[in-house]
Amino acid sequence: MEAGTDTETPVIEFRGIGLTYPGPPPVAALRPCDLTVKRGDFVAVVGPSGSGKSTFLNIAGLLDAPTSGTYLLDGIDTGKLRDADRTALRGLRIGFVFQSFHLLPQRTALENVILALVYDGTPRRERADRARRALEQVGLGHRVDSLPTRLSGGERQRVAIARALVTRPSLLLCDEPTGNLDTVNADSVLALLTQLHKDGMTVLVITHDPLVAARAENMVTIRDGVLSLSESAPHEVLG
Template structure:
């Protein structure tokens, strides 16, 4: 079943000169796919992430999630789809240092429609899922880099999204910690989550089932 569909999608930024960050991109991603997106700096990877995450709109073309034509949605409707269907993981973790691990993971549930009575248990379940059920009361600053990224993954999946977008998720981690995160991604994919990982690391890209490369705004799929 097609979950994500891009049709002749272009994103331009006004100049002078005008810059086309994405050029006539067409792409289909099925539910449960594991996709990596690579490309040189300035190739359009970040623009692609922002479009996929409903943080930006295409200039031309269409983006559908689960059949929903996102271009027709208001900003409030886009925010609701983003909160309910999309989880984000970033290189820099973006955890709140003065909030406990549990409080950090609970944050998205405030905006995604999770009933108040379920929020803490959902967060505890997500932390157990990433192997950090014993760290709920800790502050992020006391954790290793790998543990902080696993907290970030728990926060991304606590609202049970259908899509996880990860931007350089191993960029701040050593090899051993990177392997931990990639193993976690394999587990999440096994649960039916659709994974899209933007990375400059060939080993991380190769871990995905499908590999997409962006060069000068144009997309090609590697066999």
């Protein structure tokens, strides 16, 4: 799985990508679409509930295979990969951040981040140092030994972001990353994502929140399974 990770190779390239669930009747969850996300982009994918955002996330994150089209991730044609290779590519190239943190409560912040390195081939002797650096990157170097139950919601999401970053992915794929946070913690997490983007990370956020979408440089709208680039203000898109 050689990758084109130079700056000219898009991180995500959809060519006629679509997903239709078999019927009867067949349901077009995502209609065939084209999309390019360049290295270093910050993109928000917005739309009302039931619009197809989750389907988009699952395809972009290599969790579901499309039923039509070609998906290139870092220049790699994902449709030509065996299941095991797709899983390996997902683990190496995509860092996931979910609404519900998914941290192990009995493990420290450091241990939660280290878990992301267990299956990616990182030598055991390097894991703790890399995890510690990732926590420092998100401003939690002083909380490495804390259990999630002793952290605020914003801190827990920062641990989750550190876990996503520690594998050095090409793409940070965030699904409603502030959905479980109050306003103060949400602003803190959004500021972190903005800084990561400024530092060169490619960030793609799926959201229904116009305040989250407003942080992105580019916006994609999904309505009734139809994806389109949007020039509207976030509140106009989301309705």
